[in-house]
Amino acid sequence: MTINSINGSFARMLSSTATQTAVATPLKVFYLSDTSDYSLVVSITLMVTLLCVCMVIGHLFEENRWVNESITALILGLFAGFIVLISTQGNNSHVLQFDEELFFIYLLPPIIFNAGFQVKKKQFFRNFVAIVLFGVIGVFISFGIIAAGSGLIFPLFNLEGLGIRDFLALGVIFSATDSVCTLQVLNQDETPLLYSLVFGEGVVNDATSVVLYRAVENLDLSEVDALAILQILGEFIYLFLTSTLLGIAVGLLSAYVIKKLYFGRHSTDREIAVMILMAYLSYILAELLYLSGILTVFFCGIVMSHYTWHNVTESSRITTRHTFATLSFIAETFIFLYVGMDALDKDKWDMTEVSISTSIGLCATLIALVLVGRAAFVIPLSAASNLARRGVGTEISFRQQIIIWWAGLMRGAVSMALAYKKFTANSAIYATMITCTILVVLFSTVVFGLLTKPLLRWLIHPHITDVLEPETPKVPRVSSGDMNISLLEDGEPAHHPNATSKDRVLDRSSSTVHHLWRKFDDSFMRPVFGGRGFVLPFHRSHNGEVQDSRSSDHFDHEG
Numbered sequence: 261m262t263i264n265s266i267n268g269s270f271a272r273m274l275s276s277t278a279t280q281t282a283v284a285t286p287l288k289v290f291y292l293s294d295t296s297d298y299s300l301v302v303s304i305t306l307m308v309t310l311l312c313v314c315m316v317i318g319h320l321f322e323e324n325r326w327v328n329e330s331i332t333a334l335i336l337g338l339f340a341g342f343i344v345l346i347s348t349q350g351n352n353s354h355v356l357q358f359d360e361e362l363f364f365i366y367l368l369p370p371i372i373f374n375a376g377f378q379v380k381k382k383q384f385f386r387n388f389v390a391i392v393l394f395g396v397i398g399v400f401i402s403f404g405i406i407a408a409g410s411g412l413i414f415p416l417f418n419l420e421g422l423g424i425r426d427f428l429a430l431g432v433i434f435s436a437t438d439s440v441c442t443l444q445v446l447n448q449d450e451t452p453l454l455y456s457l458v459f460g461e462g463v464v465n466d467a468t469s470v471v472l473y474r475a476v477e478n479l480d481l482s483e484v485d486a487l488a489i490l491q492i493l494g495e496f497i498y499l500f501l502t503s504t505l506l507g508i509a510v511g512l513l514s515a516y517v518i519k520k521l522y523f524g525r526h527s528t529d530r531e532i533a534v535m536i537l538m539a540y541l542s543y544i545l546a547e548l549l550y551l552s553g554i555l556t557v558f559f560c561g562i563v564m565s566h567y568t569w570h571n572v573t574e575s576s577r578i579t580t581r582h583t584f585a586t587l588s589f590i591a592e593t594f595i596f597l598y599v600g601m602d603a604l605d606k607d608k609w610d611m612t613e614v615s616i617s618t619s620i621g622l623c624a625t626l627i628a629l630v631l632v633g634r635a636a637f638v639i640p641l642s643a644a645s646n647l648a649r650r651g652v653g654t655e656i657s658f659r660q661q662i663i664i665w666w667a668g669l670m671r672g673a674v675s676m677a678l679a680y681k682k683f684t685a686n687s688a689i690y691a692t693m694i695t696c697t698i699l700v701v702l703f704s705t706v707v708f709g710l711l712t713k714p715l716l717r718w719l720i721h722p723h724i725t726d727v728l729e730p731e732t733p734k735v736p737r738v739s740s741g742d743m744n745i746s747l748l749e750d751g752e753p754a755h756h757p758n759a760t761s762k763d764r765v766l767d768r769s770s771s772t773v774h775h776l777w778r779k780f781d782d783s784f785m786r787p788v789f790g791g792r793g794f795v796l797p798f799h800r801s802h803n804g805e806v807q808d809s810r811s812s813d814h815f816d817h818e819g
Contacts, residue, residue: 306340317332330440330592330705333596338601342604367591367594367595372467376558376559376562377565377569384460387456387654389648390641393644393645394637395462395468398465402431402435402633407430408427414625430693432472435633437466437667443459445712446716453654457664461667470555470674470678471496472492473681506542507542510542510563518572524576528579532583535576539564543556566792567791571791595677614692663719671705676701
């Protein structure tokens, strides 16, 4: 994806709804007339209105949490698409037409960046082994089952035109999860381990799916053998490592620039602008270098939240955190709103050339493969995680495994974006794949989403939370004066009275790794890149001394 393709995508977006009007002179006054230009303004107005209505309805359903914004946007999109379809006498169901590249250029980056920026690093890295198992190894297992299953079953429906690469792409598309519904029901304070696993797997799953999709697209399928599998794995490792390193590098660069130049000394607007632009720059650089922009921007978000965010002023911290969350929320709501309208796209349904029963059969097959593929790795990988992490408060119970399995059944923004990117040609079989993806997203988000709350209420009774997490120790609250907290809490973990000597050894070993990281971070990283505990000159006390309760001598007091 290059800058030219970006400009072409944006041009196609505008040209699909309105005709470009040439301006004779630079000083010519432009008025909206009764032409396609006016139609463009009307379309944008309707789309923004639908977004506002979706926010209001989501707010009204917030307390009961039966319907989240994703479900609301899908249903509202279906309703709006139906109204447009009727008003245009069955010719169109869209308020706006969008090119598939826009999902990756403008909508997905803020969603993925915010996931990395808002991630709870303490819990994320404490459960890093289990999260990587679910989010990376699990994606490969699910990918293999869905790709192989669709390759074996789809020909039974007399489908023609799908090749090996298409089946591999289907495996990636339906391995990308959307755990928003489950996260809205879970309570982070009551079930910290479960919440961390579901959230962590969700963000790592998205990044892994996009990287795996890129690896599949770059794969040479002239000869399919064991070497091809190794090629996919090698391409994945290369993209994963290089994209991660690029995201870390850009995040550290932003932290260093803001730390040294102190934009907030004169203008908080500049430091906020630098954070936003450098976050987006990481994505664009990755795409220019043919890497995974999604993975790059995700790790850039983690690094920025650990270093850069603590180098800006207090007002900028509040502003950036809410800005990133708001952009992500609007982008995700917009995607679901558009998916709802696209479900009634008459052109796609006319182009599919398959019967309704065949479409239902294909969708049912994909949903069944998703269910099987999800179970095929959650249970065995949970057992492997329990064996590898036999420390206090880390064992994943069977009920938690059911919740983790259920949380990954919904499909959302990443699946739709990958489907739009892959199946873009004007062919009947590709139109069928798009409509099947839309139906699976609709069914999984609405049906599974509505069943999430009663299921979790049954699995997690309010009065037996400690049964689900019996080994989670009560960690004493850190005082507000200790601002130099790294990725994990300081101090040794509290030992459960029933913990074995082996558990204590594992806990001590894990604590040693965390201690070594904190020591390295405090001694080498923070003096250069800032971060929590770094105090800006204009935040000094009246006598000019930096106040830090633990390791102020490690920081650059001269800024």
